Amino acid sequence: MRTLLLAVLLSQAPFAGGQMPDPKQMSGMPLPVPDVTVGTVTVRVIRGSLANPLKGQTVDLSGASKTATTDEAGRATFTGLTPGTRVKASVVVDGERVESQEFDVPNAGGIRVMLVATDAALEQKAAEDRKLAAAPPVDGVVVIGGESRFVVEVADDSLNVFNLLQIVNSAKRPVQIGGPLVFQLPEGAVGAGMMEGSPPGAVAAGSKVTVTGPFAPGNTAVSFAYSIPLGTAETITLAQKMPAQLTQVSIVTQKIGNSQLSSPQLTTKREMPADGQTYILGQGGAVKAGDTVTFTLSGLPHHSTWPRNLALTLSSIVIVAGIWGATRGTISPRQAARRGQLQTRRERLFADLASLEAQRRTGSVNPAAYASRRADLVSSLEGVYAELE
DSSP: OHHHHHHHHHHHSOOSOOOOOOHHHHTTOOEEETTSOTTOEEEEEEESSTTOBOOSOEEEEETTTEEEEOOTTSEEEEOSOOTTOEEEEEEEETTEEEEOOOEEOOSSSEEEEEEEEOOHHHHHHHHHHHHHHTSOOEEOOOEEOTTOEEEEEEOSSEEEEEEEEEEEEOSSSOEEOSSOEEEEOOTTOEEEEEOTTOOTTEEEETTEEEEOSOBOSEEEEEEEEEEEEOOSOSOEEEEEEOSSOBSOEEEEEEOOTTOEEEOTTOSEEEEEEETTEEEEEEEEOOBOTTOEEEEEEESOOOOOHHHHHHHHHHHHHHHHHHHHHHHSOOOOHHHHHHHHHHHHHHHHHHHHHHHHHHHHHHTOSOHHHHHHHHHHHHHHHHHHHHHHO
């Protein structure tokens, strides 16, 4: 269940960073394109970024012994290539040779390749940014970015709450914020722990999570989780104080039965079906540093007090009945057979109760039907124990 829930989250938006990929990292990688004519290869030539297409560049397609010239969008198109032919695209821009990986012309669809020439100005700026990022930290501020999520998974006996946070430093240098970021966990939280990918300076201990700087330029992913035991109430409210400004509230919770999500910070809310499950996504505006994000989950599976009270009562009856039977001497074979029948029925009724409780907790039984069936089972158990006495 947890794997599915996290897959839903990750499909919503990139989390660990959120920046556009560096075109240089994609340079020369052949990408299949299914909706073009077989035997087509398109090569796009840019300088540094997609905003700088290069027109009039001669692209060579070795293996096919063909050349083509880039158009206004920086694209050179090759058609009529024989499927299975192994080719490589290359271009020379201001003396710099840029090549693609070798690839086979596919039997279906075509191939798209991007060749990225060096932009000297961008390279110089990137080098300056790297130098600043390696400099000693300065005083500054961070915020909790808009890609952050509060995620709630409904387990058998607890709520599992995941805090997937993005700490954003918009400065060019590392910053210290005058102390650590301290997240005080909601009342009742247990089992707090850091998740994979969090920085070494993030520690979960007891009822709080502490994230110690300095904070590098850009985005730092900090993820931690804790559990809230499910008790006898169908409604649980979680309150999380924000040690830094949260630029957008995003809450995702698994919907079980008629469970609902509400919060004074939410301005929009919608349900998302995924792989047979339903999730509720709520979003809202910014929350100031020091303010509290509060959200309530209602209609949750809960543990009723009646099974515990009934068990205590029945165990007392069993003890009393045992003492009473011991003082009466032996019983007849007919009485022994009847007692065996009653004990078998008692075990079957208890099994039916356990099954009914499991259906209620997963939301697979109508509340009215659940209440009626439970009353019948309890009444039958009382009758069995009365006869056993």
